[in-house]
Amino acid sequence: MDGDISDEALLVAYGNGEPRAAMALTTRLTPRVHGFAMRMLGGDRAEAEDVTQEAMLRLWKQAPHWRMGEARVSTWLYRVVSNLCIDRLRKHRFVDIDSVEEPADGRAPVSQRLMAEARARALIGALARLPERQRQAVILRHIEGLANPEIAAIMDISVEAVESLTARGKRTLAQNLAPRREELGYGE
Amino acid sequence: MVNENKDMLEDAALQDLFRAARAEAEMPRPELYRRVLADSQALLPAPARPAAPGARRPDALPRLRAGFARLLGGWSLLAGLSAAMLAGLWIGYAHPGILPHAGSGGPMAGTGPGMGPGVGHSFALEDFQPGPDAFLLLLEDG
Numbered sequence: 001m002d003g004d005i006s007d008e009a010l011l012v013a014y015g016n017g018e019p020r021a022a023m024a025l026t027t028r029l030t031p032r033v034h035g036f037a038m039r040m041l042g043g044d045r046a047e048a049e050d051v052t053q054e055a056m057l058r059l060w061k062q063a064p065h066w067r068m069g070e071a072r073v074s075t076w077l078y079r080v081v082s083n084l085c086i087d088r089l090r091k092h093r094f095v096d097i098d099s100v101e102e103p104a105d106g107r108a109p110v111s112q113r114l115m116a117e118a119r120a121r122a123l124i125g126a127l128a129r130l131p132e133r134q135r136q137a138v139i140l141r142h143i144e145g146l147a148n149p150e151i152a153a154i155m156d157i158s159v160e161a162v163e164s165l166t167a168r169g170k171r172t173l174a175q176n177l178a179p180r181r182e183e184l185g186y187g188e
Numbered sequence: 189m190v191n192e193n194k195d196m197l198e199d200a201a202l203q204d205l206f207r208a209a210r211a212e213a214e215m216p217r218p219e220l221y222r223r224v225l226a227d228s229q230a231l232l233p234a235p236a237r238p239a240a241p242g243a244r245r246p247d248a249l250p251r252l253r254a255g256f257a258r259l260l261g262g263w264s265l266l267a268g269l270s271a272a273m274l275a276g277l278w279i280g281y282a283h284p285g286i287l288p289h290a291g292s293g294g295p296m297a298g299t300g301p302g303m304g305p306g307v308g309h310s311f312a313l314e315d316f317q318p319g320p321d322a323f324l325l326l327l328e329d330g
Contacts, residue, residue, distance in 0.1 A: 014232070014233075015233055016233065016235060017233050017234055017235030018235070019229065021227075022225065022232065023225065023228075025220060025228075026224050026225050026228060027221070030216050030220065030221060030224055031213075031215060031216055034215075034216040034220065035213040035214070038213070038214060039209070045214070049216070049217070049220050049223075050322070052220060052224070053220065053223050053224055053227065054223045056227065056228070057227045057231070060227055060228050060231040060232075061231060062253055063233065066235050074293065077254055091226035114207050116211060116212055117212055118218060119204070119205050119208035119209075119212075120205075120208045120209045120211070120212035122205065122311065123205040123206065123208065123209045124209065141208040142203075143209050143210055145210075161240075165194070170202060171196070172200075173197070173202060173205075174196040174197040174198075174202055175195060175196055175197075177197045177201075177202070177205070178194065178195055178196055178197045181197060181201070184201075184205075186197065186198070186201040186204075
């Protein structure tokens with residue numbers, strides 16, 4: 001199936017009974033949904049997989065009612081995934097933020113590869129300490145790379161509120177990660 | 189990297205951490221793809237049934253006629269239009285009097301009933317141009 005076909009057109013095709021559209025949407029959307037869920041849930045893979053399957057299940061059910069031009073599939077999905085993650089965070093409180101990442105000792109990783117992994121783990125750990133809405137806004141803006149108006153549509157808030165949430169979230173991240181500056185390779 | 193505020197990680201470092209998080213994203217396991225695809229197949233809607241080749245809806249022709257009649261202002265206007273068209277055809281055929289050289293070898297001479305230059309009569313190009321009497325007749329008609 002052509003990669004130029006939009007998510008919306010593929011979803012309409014699936015709603016009309018086209019099985020190849022499901023294959024294209026699955027390969028295109030599953031990694032994005034899974035990655036976002038992983039970051040929202042502090043790196044818990046099993047929970048992120050359940051959220052991904054549930055979000056995609058809702059997408060398949062929505063397909064016959066989807067109307068072209070009303071919304072973007074990605075916006076709709078990010079909203080569903082956000083709500084599923086926040087529900088789980090509130091219900092289970094399963095993210096043990098102290099166990100997300102803390103190296104056994106304070107020595108800096110030696111290889112670039114290890115350093116990149118350590119940095120990613122450190123950020124995920126620091127994100128897990130943010131309030132839910134700040135975490136959601138920061139992930140959508142700075143990792144998923146969405147524009148503020150789309151984030152506002154996903155979170156059902158104003159663009160100004162998105163800017164405020166991301167600014168506060170970044171400030172808290174900078175404060176929480178400052179003590180690990182040397183360990184993460186950002187020392188002088 | 190120069191650090192002005194020890195209590196805050198620099199913005200450049202924070203942006204670098206965001207890049208690292210994007211680059212280090214864990215890909216879904218094949219099992220997850222299988223689960224998602226299995227759901228998609230279980231919930232796949234029935235395909236829309238296409239019309240048989242060459243089949244025409246039984247009410248298509250009456251609908252087309254009605255639409256055409258509406259376009260022209262209804263059946264009464266359509267009947268009037270047909271009558272006017274026939275009348276115009278008859279006038280053009282049977283009343284060549286206003287045309288130049290009528291009955292004397294003009295282009296319409298011999299085509300009406302009871303008129304005719306006779307077999308073997310031929311026309312020149314000038315015969316198809318209106319003469320001065322044709323203009324007089326048009327002025328009289330207003």
